[in-house]
Amino acid sequence: MADTPRCTVCGRTLRDPASRARGTGPVCNRKTRTAPPPPTRHPALPLELGGRPVTDVSAGHYL
Template structure:
């Protein structure tokens, strides 16, 4: 069976179709894949409030 696909990391035989398409087995895939980057954080306030920049909005006596 020279045509049997093997894991590119450890060389074991790949039996699952998804593993064959990926080229790595499930264990090697978990060990070598890069973690997902976190989603970019959104600012607490929009940059403009009522058409004016946030720095121009009067804070009043609440601050």
């Protein structure tokens, strides 16, 4: 049974095709996967807000 795919973390036999492709079982995958990166922030304002150029947007009583 040397050709049987095994989990790279715990060594258990992998039976599911997705687990075999990934190289880890479902439990080890949940324990070892990293969290998604936080969303990137855009430092500049968008050129358009709601389809209008920024210069056309009223600032109201804030100015």
